[in-house]
Amino acid sequence: QKEVEQNSGPLSVPEGAIASLNCTYSDRVSQSFFWYRQYSGKSPELIMSIYSNGDKEDGRFTAQLNKASQYVSLLIRDSQPSDSATYLCAVGLSGGYQKVTFGTGTKLQVIP
Amino acid sequence: DTEVTQTPKHLVMGMTNKKSLKCEQHMGHRAMYWYKQKAKKPPELMFVYSYEKLSINESVPSRFSPECPNSSLLNLHLHALQPEDSALYLCASTPGQDNYGYTFGSGTRLTVV
Numbered sequence: 001q002k003e004v005e006q007n008s009g010p011l012s013v014p015e016g017a018i019a020s021l022n023c024t025y026s027d028r029v030s031q032s033f034f035w036y037r038q039y040s041g042k043s044p045e046l047i048m049s050i051y052s053n054g055d056k057e058d059g060r061f062t063a064q065l066n067k068a069s070q071y072v073s074l075l076i077r078d079s080q081p082s083d084s085a086t087y088l089c090a091v092g093l094s095g096g097y098q099k100v101t102f103g104t105g106t107k108l109q110v111i112p
Numbered sequence: 113d114t115e116v117t118q119t120p121k122h123l124v125m126g127m128t129n130k131k132s133l134k135c136e137q138h139m140g141h142r143a144m145y146w147y148k149q150k151a152k153k154p155p156e157l158m159f160v161y162s163y164e165k166l167s168i169n170e171s172v173p174s175r176f177s178p179e180c181p182n183s184s185l186l187n188l189h190l191h192a193l194q195p196e197d198s199a200l201y202l203c204a205s206t207p208g209q210d211n212y213g214y215t216f217g218s219g220t221r222l223t224v225v
Contacts, residue, residue: 034213043202044155046213088154094211097143097162102154 002027004091006103014111019076021106023089026070032098033065034090035074037083038105044088048074079110114139118203118217126225127193133220135186135203141215142208143167144186146178149200149219161186162208193224 003026013019021035032051036044048063050056050072056063062075072091076083086107092100116137125131135144143162147155160168161180169178175197177189186203200221204214 032211032213036213043200043216043219044214045216049211049213051211090213097145097160097167097208098206098212098214099157099160099168100214104154 002091002101004089004101004103006087006089006106008104009107010109011106012109012111013079015079015081017079019079019083019108019110021074021076021087021089021108023072023074023091023103024070025072025089025091025101027091027101028067028070030067030070030091030093032092032094032100033063033072034100035061035063035072036088036090036102038086038088040085076108079108081110081112084108084110114215116203116205116215116217118201118220120220121218122221122223124223124225125190125193127195129193130189130191132190133188133201133203133222135188135217136184137205137215137217138184139205139215140183140207141205142183143206144180145204145206145214146186146188147202147204147216149202155202159188190222193222195224198223 035048038044050063086105089103090100146158149155159178179187203217
């Protein structure tokens with residue numbers, strides 16, 4: 001069974017700090033790795049995608065992938081109260097369409 | 113246009129009703145998805161259409177019936193639902209080629225009474 005594991009949290013960080021969210025996955029042939037942000041009562045929003053080992057930066061967000069360790073993380077620099085949400089890690093295969101397995105999500109709380 | 117539009121936003125239906133959820137995108141995406149999400153749980157895949165053909169049915173009960181009339185439109189027909197089917201139903205799309213994450217619609221909040 002393909003599994004994607006995340007710490008459910010809540011992860012509390014003070015405003016301006018770095019938030020670090022982690023995700024491990026079990027399927028070694030996974031090719032696509034995504035982070036989605038979901039505010040309470042809203043739909044998920046794609047914030048980062050990463051496909052090769054290393055770091056990928058986009059604004060205040062950095063995704064890190066280590067396929068050997070089957071580990072993907074998301075760093076949020078200068079955390080803002082508006083970053084308070086549930087962050088879903090999604091891992092899968094692509095080829096025509098995306099079929100991913102979602103983790104259960106980590107709830108992030110940024111304390112003003 | 114970079115949106116996936118879902119209607120209605122909220123739906124309350126009885127267990128004997130028939131209703132439909134609608135999803136529309138004009139991004140030229142060729143893969144469309146239905147997901148179901150219960151409170152405090154991750155989205156669960158229900159169906160995938162790729163180039164208007166049903167590619168994945170994740171053993172969803174027959175009371176849920178998907179339809180893809182054209183490349184921009186995806187419907188989910190509902191009939192004889194149970195209270196446990198109450199959830200947020202999400203539509204998503206991807207280009208259909210290469211690696212892209214989902215663009216989700218805002219969802220339909222379904223309550224079965």
